[in-house]
Each structure stands twice: as structure tokens, then as C-alpha cells.
Amino acid sequence: MGPGPSTDGAGPRPGPSRPDPAARARRLAGAAIVRTLVWSTRLVALLMIAYALLPAPRRILGEPLRSSLALPHTARLAGIVITMVAAVGLMLLATGLRRRKRRAWTVAVGVTGLLTIVNLPHGLSTGHGLVAALTSAGLLAAFIACRRYFVARPDPGGLTAGLVLFGQLALAGFALVWLLLAINHQRLVGAPGPQDEAVHAALSLVGVSGPVLFRAAWLDDLTSTVGLSFGIAAVLVAAYCLLRSPEPRPVLTADDESRLRALLDRHGERDSLGYFALRRDKAAVFSPSGKAAVAYRVLAGVALASGDPVGDVEAWPGAIELFLAECTGHGWVPAVLACSERGATAWARAGLDALELGDEAVLDARSFSLEGRPMRGIRQAAARVRRAGYAVRVRRVAELDDGERTGLAALASTWRGDAAERGYSMALSRMADAADPNAVVVTAERGGAVRGLLQFVPWGREGLSLDLMRRDPAADNGLNELMIVELMAAAPGLGVARVSLNFAVFRAALERGERIGAGPVARLWARILRIASRFWQIDSLYRFNAKFRPEWAPRFLVFPTARDLPRILVAALEAEGFGGRPPLVLRLLRR
Known part of the structure; x- marks a missing residue:
């Protein structure tokens, strides 16, 4: 997915290593204009809701205007309903407009045009109506100007999925009410025929109440609730499918893998997580010079990268700018899991925010020793x-024959059982x-059978990064x-x-909460994390790492705005194998 012509990875492509400053300025200016337009849309929607609901504006749609324009008696109610529905739609x-979705813009133009048409007749006679008409017309003009x-x-x-699901849900609600x-x-009341019942079910x-009258109030309430619930569900599901961002099947092409x-x-020693960019469920965007790349996967509308950009630090800004442009072009929320402080700084310069997520445990093989009381355990x-x-x-891995490799892979899969494959930012998934000939495999054998195994991937030429840790559940x-001790030896x-x-994750918070004199907030946060550890092994991983007396290297989460964090959390949990979107939603998306 990297832009530009492919290369065999033997050398960098010609071109600038840094992005065009003018292009970045245009991107930031465009983002500011879109934010202004989005907030204007929300304010206009609130104004229209107030215009439809509050008594004083509603009187504008009353008898004097209806009589002067020779409108039917239902015009007042119809105007209120159309204004309300359009305002809620805006x-x-x-949200779709904030992510620059073309379909959201198209629908918004139609809705504001409808509001303008509805409010224009009232604007010819009244001041309040004129304000509403001019407001909706102004928003329509802004949409067209910012296309x-x-x-x-x-x-x-x-579009197809939205129409199909809309039809299915609407038909199901209609059939159930009928x-x-x-x-x-x-x-x-009386003897309504099938035609009257069908009209009532559709309305x-x-x-809206139909021609059928009820002797039992509870039945009236039940049919109204069931029908409206299916109608709202049909609209919401169809709108989600219509406006959702594409979620391409993740794949790392052979050419991109070669370039990575x-x-x-050349630059693998910069980041211990760099090798995980070679996961085959990631795509890659390369800088204009080809000297740096960002590897990512799209889940739940989030383009989720991990670790630092791969390659020359001087070319990182170019790769970051093209990654952000790719996100803008598809309506994705950009996010980065577990980048280093240097990486977080590079992303922050591109306009994103950073939050410390936890710490990576790093052992120095030259000074590692089991001597001393702290290492007694x-x-x-x-x-x-x-x-x-x-x-x-x-x-x-290069020292293993084909049979050994196949056997170890089968053991790792067997020991995992039915559990989901865990890991994304720090797992290779194979x-x-x-x-991966330079990866290191550590096996523990007893009685001629392998009972435990670890896999470490290369971290440059002189480092290793833990990828996989599995053991027989019956092992000691x-x-x-x-x-780990034998590996260090x-x-x-x-x-x-x-x-x-x-x-x-959140190592510093756990450590602060255990210190003497820790405040109530620190202790409460540490207690919450320990409770969460029952599901996500937060505390247990920290304590396991801490036993080896490592050096701690902070890692960060990078995100655009705080309101995007819930969506990013869902995507991160799904990528790491800890849940995410409900299975029903995933089945619908696969359909």
C-alpha cells in the first residue's frame, strides 16, 4: 500500500526525505476548516431543534401563516417533523463530517438543502423563519464551498450492505407488527381489513399512528414500540454501513516485506519493536525517499500502527505525513501503540497527542547476573x-530443520488452545x-519432549525482542x-x-501505588489496575518482568484527540486479542 513505484529494497528511491512544508501547512489548515464546519453543523442542528420544539418559534408555523399561504392543516406538523428529523440527522x-467522509458531505448537503426549502416559505413572512432559512442556507453554502x-x-x-440491512430490518418490523x-x-375496534393492518404496520x-384503533391500550403501545424500534434500528444500521470507513483485508505484500x-x-537497532512491522496482517506506507515506513492495520475505523516508524529517523516525517494522508483519504483515525519517546515526539510534531502507556523491560546481557539478594527468587x-x-x-531458527520448525509451531498452537491469538504491537504471529532465520528459539525439554518454548525476534544486530512465550500447562x-536465564547465559x-x-502496561502507576506514602488517588488507581489484571494480566506481567531487575523504557500511545480514545481502545483490544467489537458486529462486517 505504499505510494509510488515499488522497489526491490536494494536501495532508497530518489526524492526528498522530508515532507513538503507547504503540504503539511495545507493539511493543518484544512483540518482547522473542517473542525469549524463540523461545529457550525452542530450549532445549526441545535438551533433547528430549538426552532421546532420551543413554543415561540412553533407559532410561526401556526394558523396565520397557514391561512396566508393556503396550506393544508397538516403543514404545521409536517414542517416540525421535517425540521426535527433533519436537525437530528445533521x-x-x-461525526462523519469530522472524518471528512464524502458520503457524509453528500447527505449533509441534501439535508441542509431540505431545511432551507422547508424554512424558506416561513422566512418570507416572519423574522424567526427568516433567521432559520438564512442559517440553513448559509450552512449549505459553506458545505458547497468546502467540498x-x-x-x-x-x-x-x-451502500449495498446498508440497503440490504435496511430492507431486512424494516421488513422484519413490518411483519411483526402486522x-x-x-x-x-x-x-x-371494529373489523379492520388486511389493507388497514398493513398500512398501520408500515406507519x-x-x-405514526395508523387507521387501526385499539380496545387494549397495551397492544397499541406494544405495536408502536416494536414498529418504531425496528424503524430506528433500520435507519441507524443503514447509516452506519453507508458512512463507515473501509476496512481492507490486511496483507503485507512481498515487495513491501522486502523493502521493510x-x-x-540498516536501522533495526533503533527500536526493539521494529521487526514486528513484518507481521503479514499489516500494510505499509513508505516515505517519499523510501528510507522510512509506517506499518499499520485497520480495525474499527482506526489505522493502528505500532512501535516507531521503521527506517532512517530523518525520513520519519515523510512517512508520517503520507500515513496521515492515507488516513484522511479513507476516513480512518490514526493511532500508534507502544512507540518510544523519540517516536512520540515525531508524531507530536505532526499534530498528534501522546499518552504514556507503560514501560518495556530491557535486560543488558553484558551486566546481567543472578548474584545478589534481589535475584534470589x-x-x-x-x-x-x-x-x-x-x-x-x-x-x-536457521539451525532448525523443517520437521523441528513444524513441530514447534504445532506445539505453540496446541498449548494456546481455543484462546484467541494474543499480541499485535509486540508479536510476530508466526x-x-x-x-525469520535470525530469530532465536529457546526450548525446555524433559524426557525428550518439549515442554516450553520462547521465541525472540531480532532487534538490530545485537539485540533480541521477546515475541512468544508458551509452555505445556502441566509443566512446572x-x-x-x-x-530466560539460559538465554541470557x-x-x-x-x-x-x-x-x-x-x-x-501502566507500570509506573502500579509502582507508585505501592510506595510508602502514596496518596489515595495513586493507591486507588493501582487497585483498579490490579482488578483489571484478572482479565488482562497487567499486574502479573509487571511483576514477572520486575523479577529480572530490568531497565524500564517508556512506551506511548499516540492519538489525534481525546474523543477518539474509546474507538482506539476498541481497535487496540481487538488487535491484541482481548475482545473489541462484539462478534455479531464482526459477522455483519464479514457479510
């Missing part, structure tokens, strides 16, 4: 497992693959500690100087 469309800023392409199948009427003739979808590997060979655990008969082997406690022979372990 309020809902504001070029709404460039986000929709989901290609959204069935309720048909089986309750004794509770109806119930929009909350070339960048990692690790020493004892490793010694106990050794006495139980476990032996550990540390090898590069085990002992021949495409302390097996993971033994495997073998590190000099592998040419490894540093090892990155697990990422500890």
Missing part, C-alpha cells in the same frame, strides 16, 4: 526446575518460520524463568548485547 452526520476537503472514500460495499394485529382481532415504523527488511537491516526458581530434569536449548512453575555466544522482555 447532529449524527457531524474539496471531504475526500474520505467510503467502504465499497457499504402479525400482532392479525392475531389480536378481538382487541381491535408504525416511523412512529532492507530498512531493518529467580535463582531459586531456575535451580528448582533444573533439579526436576528440564534441559534448555537456545538456537537460531512461530519458527523459515522467513518457574520454567519461563529458567528459559547464551547471549554472548549469539552476539546479543540486550534483550527486550514483555511490555508492562
Whole structure:
């Protein structure tokens, strides 16, 4: 998905390493104009709602105007209903407009045009009506003038899916209300025929009473509630499908993978998470020079990158600008999981905000030692497992034959069981693959059978980053500690100087909450995190890492605005395998 012609990764493409400052200025100016227009849309929607509901404006649609224009008696009610529905529609469309969706702009132009037409006759006779008409006409003119800023392409199948789901839900609500009427003739006034029942069922979808009269008030309420509920659900689901952002099938092309590997060979030591850009469920956007790239995946309307951009730091701004342009072109929310402080600074310069997410545990292989009281727990655990008969082997993937690689991958899958594959920002999603010859596999064997395994991916030429940690559920406690200890002992022979372990989310908050003299807020936040650890292993990962006395490197979450955080959280949880969108929503999206 990187723009421009492909290359085999043997060398950078010609071109500037930094983005055009004028292009960035235009992007920021366009974002400011869109924000202003979105807030104007919300204010106009509120004004229209007040105009339709408050008594003084409503009198404008009353008898004097109706008589002077020879309008039917229902004109007043129709004007109020149209104004209300259009205003609520504008309020809902504001979210799509904020993300520059072309379909949201098209619908908003239609809605404001309708408001202008409805309010214009009243504006010819009254001051209040003139204000409403001029306001809606002004918003319509602003939409037309700012058309070029709404460039986000929709989901290609959204229109078809929206129409199908709208028809299915509307038909289901119509049939259910008609069935309720048909089986309750004794509770109806008179003897309405099938035609009257069908008309009543159809009108119930929009909350309007039909020709059928009821002896039982509860049946009237039930049919109205069922019909209107299905009608609202049909509109909302259709609108979601119509306006949703595309969610392309994630795939890393062979060409992009080759180019990323070339960048990692030259600059892989900068970020311990760089190698995870080679996950095959990511896409990549490259800088104009080809010297840097951002790898990402789209979930729930969020383009979720992880770690720092890959490649030359000087070319990061170019890759970031093109990634943000890609997000604008599809209506995606840009976000970055677990980037370093240097990476967060680069994203902040592009206009995004950053929040400290946690800390990465890093071990120095040259100074690592089991000596001393702080390491007593690790020493004892490793010694106990050794006495139980476990032996550990540390090898590069290139040293394994095809049978061993296949067997280890099968074991990792078996030990995972039915649980979802966990990890995104710090997981490669494949085990002992021949495409990763420099990855390191640590196996613990007992009685000739593998009972535990770890996989580490390269971190430049002198580092390793933990990718996968699995063991037989029946294996002895302390097996993971033994495997890490043996890896650290073998590190000099592998040419490894540093090892990155697990990422500890909110580590600083947990640590502050345990200090003597910690305030009530710090203690409460730490307690909440420990409760959450029952589901997401927040506290357990922190304590496991802390046993090795590592150096802690902060990692950050990057996001556009605070209101995008709930959507980003859903996407991050889904990417990491901890939930996210409900299964029903995912099935509908796959359809």
C-alpha cells in the first residue's frame, strides 16, 4: 500500500526525505476548516431543534401563516417533523463530517438543502423563519464551498450492505407488527381489513399512528414500540454501513516485506519493536525517499500502527505525513501503540497527542547476573526446575530443520488452545518460520519432549525482542524463568548485547501505588489496575518482568484527540486479542 513505484529494497528511491512544508501547512489548515464546519453543523442542528420544539418559534408555523399561504392543516406538523428529523440527522452526520467522509458531505448537503426549502416559505413572512432559512442556507453554502476537503472514500460495499440491512430490518418490523394485529382481532375496534393492518404496520415504523384503533391500550403501545424500534434500528444500521470507513483485508505484500527488511537491516537497532512491522496482517506506507515506513492495520475505523516508524529517523516525517494522508483519504483515525519517546515526539510534531502507556523491560546481557539478594527468587526458581530434569536449548531458527520448525509451531498452537491469538504491537504471529532465520528459539525439554518454548525476534544486530512465550500447562512453575536465564547465559555466544522482555502496561502507576506514602488517588488507581489484571494480566506481567531487575523504557500511545480514545481502545483490544467489537458486529462486517 505504499505510494509510488515499488522497489526491490536494494536501495532508497530518489526524492526528498522530508515532507513538503507547504503540504503539511495545507493539511493543518484544512483540518482547522473542517473542525469549524463540523461545529457550525452542530450549532445549526441545535438551533433547528430549538426552532421546532420551543413554543415561540412553533407559532410561526401556526394558523396565520397557514391561512396566508393556503396550506393544508397538516403543514404545521409536517414542517416540525421535517425540521426535527433533519436537525437530528445533521447532529449524527457531524461525526462523519469530522472524518471528512464524502458520503457524509453528500447527505449533509441534501439535508441542509431540505431545511432551507422547508424554512424558506416561513422566512418570507416572519423574522424567526427568516433567521432559520438564512442559517440553513448559509450552512449549505459553506458545505458547497468546502467540498474539496471531504475526500474520505467510503467502504465499497457499504451502500449495498446498508440497503440490504435496511430492507431486512424494516421488513422484519413490518411483519411483526402486522402479525400482532392479525392475531389480536378481538382487541381491535371494529373489523379492520388486511389493507388497514398493513398500512398501520408500515406507519408504525416511523412512529405514526395508523387507521387501526385499539380496545387494549397495551397492544397499541406494544405495536408502536416494536414498529418504531425496528424503524430506528433500520435507519441507524443503514447509516452506519453507508458512512463507515473501509476496512481492507490486511496483507503485507512481498515487495513491501522486502523493502521493510532492507530498512531493518540498516536501522533495526533503533527500536526493539521494529521487526514486528513484518507481521503479514499489516500494510505499509513508505516515505517519499523510501528510507522510512509506517506499518499499520485497520480495525474499527482506526489505522493502528505500532512501535516507531521503521527506517532512517530523518525520513520519519515523510512517512508520517503520507500515513496521515492515507488516513484522511479513507476516513480512518490514526493511532500508534507502544512507540518510544523519540517516536512520540515525531508524531507530536505532526499534530498528534501522546499518552504514556507503560514501560518495556530491557535486560543488558553484558551486566546481567543472578548474584545478589534481589535475584534470589529467580535463582531459586531456575535451580528448582533444573533439579526436576528440564534441559534448555537456545538456537537460531536457521539451525532448525523443517520437521523441528513444524513441530514447534504445532506445539505453540496446541498449548494456546481455543484462546484467541494474543499480541499485535509486540508479536510476530508466526512461530519458527523459515522467513525469520535470525530469530532465536529457546526450548525446555524433559524426557525428550518439549515442554516450553520462547521465541525472540531480532532487534538490530545485537539485540533480541521477546515475541512468544508458551509452555505445556502441566509443566512446572518457574520454567519461563529458567528459559530466560539460559538465554541470557547464551547471549554472548549469539552476539546479543540486550534483550527486550514483555511490555508492562501502566507500570509506573502500579509502582507508585505501592510506595510508602502514596496518596489515595495513586493507591486507588493501582487497585483498579490490579482488578483489571484478572482479565488482562497487567499486574502479573509487571511483576514477572520486575523479577529480572530490568531497565524500564517508556512506551506511548499516540492519538489525534481525546474523543477518539474509546474507538482506539476498541481497535487496540481487538488487535491484541482481548475482545473489541462484539462478534455479531464482526459477522455483519464479514457479510
